[in-house]
Structures are given as C-alpha cells and as structure tokens.
Amino acid sequence: MYAVQHNRYYPVSSYHPLESDWKDYHTYTGSQLPASVKPWLLDSGSLTQRLIKASGGHFKVKVLSQSWQRPRLSECLLLNMKTRERAIIREVALLCNNEPWVYARSVLPGRSLTGHLRRLRKFKDSSLGEMLFRDPTMIRFPFQIASIAGGSEQIPAALRQPQTLWGRRCRFELANKPIMVSEIFLPAFQP
Numbered sequence: 001m002y003a004v005q006h007n008r009y010y011p012v013s014s015y016h017p018l019e020s021d022w023k024d025y026h027t028y029t030g031s032q033l034p035a036s037v038k039p040w041l042l043d044s045g046s047l048t049q050r051l052i053k054a055s056g057g058h059f060k061v062k063v064l065s066q067s068w069q070r071p072r073l074s075e076c077l078l079l080n081m082k083t084r085e086r087a088i089i090r091e092v093a094l095l096c097n098n099e100p101w102v103y104a105r106s107v108l109p110g111r112s113l114t115g116h117l118r119r120l121r122k123f124k125d126s127s128l129g130e131m132l133f134r135d136p137t138m139i140r141f142p143f144q145i146a147s148i149a150g151g152s153e154q155i156p157a158a159l160r161q162p163q164t165l166w167g168r169r170c171r172f173e174l175a176n177k178p179i180m181v182s183e184i185f186l187p188a189f190q191p
Contacts, residue, residue, distance in 0.1 A: 033145070037166050037185050041145055047102070047183060048094070048129035054191040055096035061125050062100070064091040064156055071107045071180075078144075078171050079109055079178045086110055088121065090128070091156060099188040103159050104128075104181060112177035120179075128181065132172055141171040148184055161187050 033041055043050065052059045069089045076083055088108040093100040106128055113121050120128075132138055145168050148154065150161030169182030 034166065037189070040185065040189075040191065041143070041166060041168050044140065046129050046133040048127045049133070050191075051094055051096055051101060055101075058097045060095040060098075061127050062093045062095055063125050064093060064158075066090040066123070068110075071109075075107045075180055078169075078180055079107060081109055088113065090123065092125075092128075093159065094183075096189075100159060100186050101189040103155055103184045103186060105154075106182075107180040109178060112174075112179055114177070115175065117174055117177055132174070132181075135174050137173075137175040139173045141173075143168045143170050150187075155184065159186060163187060 040047070040050070048059070066088060068086050070084065071079070071081060071087050071089065073083065075081075075087075076085070079087075081087070087110060088106075090106040090108065092104050092106075094102040094104060108117075108120055120131075145166070148165045148167050150163045150165050152160070155161075155165075165184050165186065167182060167184035169180060172179050172181065
C-alpha cells in the first residue's frame with residue numbers, strides 16, 4: 001500500500017544554506033539508525049495514531065505557524081514545484097503529555113488546495129496526519145531520513161536542542177495532488 005525503502009534512505013540534494021541537514025547525499029541502512037527511534041522513523045502507519053497510543057491519549061497539536069510562503073529548494077524539488085511557486089507552510093509541535101515530542105513541517109502547494117483539499121487552507125489545530133490516513137486516495141512515497149543538528153535554523157528557536165535529532169519526510173499524494181510532511185523527533189520523545 002505504501003512505498004517504503006527498507007534498506008536505504010536518501011535526503012534530497014539542495015543548495016539552500018538553511019537546508020544543510022537535508023542537502024548532502026547520505027545512505028542509511030537500518031542498522032545505522034538509533035534503536036530508540038528506528039521503529040518510529042520507518043513506520044508506514046499514522047504517526048499521530050502511534051503518538052496518541054504512546055501518550056495514553058494525552059496528545060495535542062500546537063500550531064506554531066501557518067502562512068503562504070515559498071518552500072525551501074529541496075521541498076520544491078520533492079514536490080515538483082517551481083521555485084517561485086507559493087504554498088501553505090504549516091509548522092506544528094506534536095505534544096504528548098504536554099511536552100513537544102515531534103516538530104512537524106508540512107508544505108501544501110497552492111495548486112494542491114483545490115476540490116476536497118480546499119479545506120486545508122484553514123486547517124487550524126487539527127491533525128493533518130489523521131486526515132491523510134482517512135483519505136482513500138492517499139499514496140505515500142518513500143521516506144527520506146536525516147540526522148539533523150538540534151540547533152539547525154530549520155527548527156523553530158523554541159524547539160532547538162544541543163544534540164543531534166533524527167527526522168523523516170515524505171511526499172504524499174491525495175487525489176494526485178502532492179503535499180510534503182517532515183517530522184523531527186525531539187529529546188522529550190519517550191515512547
């Protein structure tokens with residue numbers, strides 16, 4: 001049902017200075033991923049549902065920002081967007097037991113926000129992941145996995161950390177309309 005690369009994970013090349021963590025060509029085998037997050041990085045199911053279960057139902061989405069912007073270069077490449085195209089960029093903290101366990105960034109190209117996906121223009125504090133996995137037209141592409149500096153400018157200042165973090169991102173298509181979701185696991189993540 002979902003296309004998942006089981007042996008190798010490739011971050012997309014980009015040349016944007018704020019994307020250094022996704023830019024270089026890396027290959028990770030399953031044995032190179034930390035055991036604490038490996039099952040979460042490779043899970044093809046709904047992260048939202050796993051977080052709800054792991055937190056005993058104490059799950060909440062905290063919207064950090066949501067606005068029309070130009071995506072980063074590697075996001076444009078992943079979504080086959082022109083560099084001047086605009087998208088809704090949505091950044092959230094996924095809270096479990098009132099602590100931020102995951103930072104998520106979604107890119108919703110303007111051309112994808114038509115028809116039944118038009119509702120995503122005003123998504124508020126609902127879980128995007130829940131909606132994705134309920135849509136019968138949803139297709140998930142292979143994950144891209146990255147080791148990310150905790151102080152990276154890709155992470156909002158309030159969530160930056162001194163240690164290295166692990167993240168994943170992928171392209172989804174809903175009724176053949178692309179969107180991208182990236183998820184970075186924060187130190188408070190204790191499943």
